[in-house]
Amino acid sequence: MWKVRRLVACVAMFAxxxxxxxxxxxxxxxxAARSNVSRPxxxxxxxxxxxNRNVNAxxxxxxNRNVNAxxxxxxNRNVGVNRNIxxxxxxxxxxxYGGGYGCCYHPxxxxxxxxxxxxxxxxxxYSLPSSCQEVSVNGLTYQQCGSSWYQPQFSxxxxxxxxxNPPQ
Amino acid sequence: MKIQAxxxxxxxxxxxxxxxxxxxxxxxxxxxxxxxxxxVAERAVPAVPAPADVGASERDASAIAALERMGGYLRxxxxxxxxxxxxxxxVLDDGQSVEFGAVVDMIVQRPxxxxxxxxxxxxxxxxxxxxxxFSVWARRMNYYATIPAPATLRELADTLADKYDxxxxxxxxxxxxxxxxLDEIRGASDIGASQVDGVTCEHYAFRQEGADWQVWIxxxxxxxxxxxxxxxxxxxxxxxxxxxxxxxxAPSYDDTAFTFVPPKDAKRITLxxxxxxxxx
Numbered sequence: 001m002w003k004v005r006r007l008v009a010c011v012a013m014f015a016x017x018x019x020x021x022x023x024x025x026x027x028x029x030x031x032a033a034r035s036n037v038s039r040p041x042x043x044x045x046x047x048x049x050x051x052n053r054n055v056n057a058x059x060x061x062x063x064n065r066n067v068n069a070x071x072x073x074x075x076n077r078n079v080g081v082n083r084n085i086x087x088x089x090x091x092x093x094x095x096x097y098g099g100g101y102g103c104c105y106h107p108x109x110x111x112x113x114x115x116x117x118x119x120x121x122x123x124x125x126y127s128l129p130s131s132c133q134e135v136s137v138n139g140l141t142y143q144q145c146g147s148s149w150y151q152p153q154f155s156x157x158x159x160x161x162x163x164x165n166p167p168q
Numbered sequence: 169m170k171i172q173a174x175x176x177x178x179x180x181x182x183x184x185x186x187x188x189x190x191x192x193x194x195x196x197x198x199x200x201x202x203x204x205x206x207x208v209a210e211r212a213v214p215a216v217p218a219p220a221d222v223g224a225s226e227r228d229a230s231a232i233a234a235l236e237r238m239g240g241y242l243r244x245x246x247x248x249x250x251x252x253x254x255x256x257x258x259v260l261d262d263g264q265s266v267e268f269g270a271v272v273d274m275i276v277q278r279p280x281x282x283x284x285x286x287x288x289x290x291x292x293x294x295x296x297x298x299x300x301x302f303s304v305w306a307r308r309m310n311y312y313a314t315i316p317a318p319a320t321l322r323e324l325a326d327t328l329a330d331k332y333d334x335x336x337x338x339x340x341x342x343x344x345x346x347x348x349x350l351d352e353i354r355g356a357s358d359i360g361a362s363q364v365d366g367v368t369c370e371h372y373a374f375r376q377e378g379a380d381w382q383v384w385i386x387x388x389x390x391x392x393x394x395x396x397x398x399x400x401x402x403x404x405x406x407x408x409x410x411x412x413x414x415x416x417x418a419p420s421y422d423d424t425a426f427t428f429v430p431p432k433d434a435k436r437i438t439l440x441x442x443x444x445x446x447x448x
Contacts, residue, residue, distance in 0.1 A: 029261065030261050032257065032259070033257045033400045034379060035254070036339045036340045037376065038344065039329050141311070152311055154332075154438065154439040154440060156332065
């Protein structure tokens with residue numbers, strides 16, 4: 001019986017604390033299906049998407065075990081996994097809604113998109129940080145996000161943003 | 169991450185159980201269940217199939233002829249309207265595919281006019297070609313760009329792809345049946361009769377470098393492409409694109425449909441030339 005108690009105690013140590021694992025991972029896209037057979041494939045394959053994935057694994061492992069002469073074994077197991085996958089959000093809708101249609105055939109862009117506080121002048125991003133304001137200066141359109149300035153442009157059919165110096 | 173979490177739980181249970189072993193049969197189900205969970209997680213990693221060999225297929229002359237006939241017929245159409253429903257796989261870094269759908273509404277008046285609207289969950293674009301200029305308008309963001317347009321839609325498709333990395337919707341319509349694209353085809357088969365949206369079509373399958381594709385061409389005097397499926401073979405995940413097309417060969421429209429008049433609050437931005445974009 002002492003062995004059983006030890007087992008129960010050991011499992012209970014972990015069972016009492018719900019094992020909450022939150023992972024934020026950014027998954028890129030390695031390419032889309034080509035959408036024509038008449039043009040060289042390279043032009044359409046290289047478009048990448050950023051996926052913001054939130055994996056919340058809340059795991060309750062409750063093992064209630066009674067071992068006695070009658071051999072009664074109850075295992076109550078509760079495993080819940082909440083997964084949230086956002087693909088290809090943002091760029092297009094409204095920059096303020098956040099998310100991120102994707103990234104990047106531009107390695108710098110990925111970095112800049114991930115670390116919004118350090119926008120590198122001249123780099124291109126596919127999504128803006130939150131709290132941006134559209135500003136027109138000398139007929140040109142910018143997005144001002146804190147101290148960083150972005151100039152929107154079309155890269156193919158996608159709207160992307162170049163990090164620029166504050167306009168004079 | 170999920171795998172790691174599962175493996176962690178499995179390890180804990182197994183570790184606890186080992187401590188208390190040898191145990192009676194009453195706990196025997198515990199480690200095997202835990203091991204089973206970890207096993208499932210491992211098996212969830214997708215296997216990567218080898219790319220197909222394109223060279224081995226035969227080239228059915230009647231299937232090639234059907235493409236030529238369709239292309240010739242399409243080039244002979246002065247005006248047409250299409251409503252297309254498309255889906256396109258996007259392959260994530262780990263090989264998982266996710267599918268995006270879109271609807272394309274397009275009016276074409278040869279030689280040089282086009283209006284197309286593409287609507288998906290994530291993007292809403294309108295394209296206007298009035299013979300003199302080409303404009304793209306991101307409707308929700310209210311940005312647009314305008315460039316000078318070449319003389320024909322075929323040249324426009326070339327310019328947009330080569331210079332701006334922008335693919336016109338359903339762009340094959342402007343190339344089909346040309347010698348250059350026919351020469352690309354290494355395998356061609358006539359699969360047989362097939363119904364697409366109640367229309368009897370002939371179903372053809374083709375192979376070329378980087379893609380296996382199929383087209384359903386309407387039988388009879390109007391050889392229109394009714395459906396197109398393209399499977400990209402350069403990626404082991406073999407992502408697929410599908411377009412189903414509804415045709416109107418006598419559309420009613422106003423000439424102004426092809427001219428973009430920017431809304432008052434729309435902002436003009438640049439359409440970046442590929443040379444400037446391709447800094448990867």
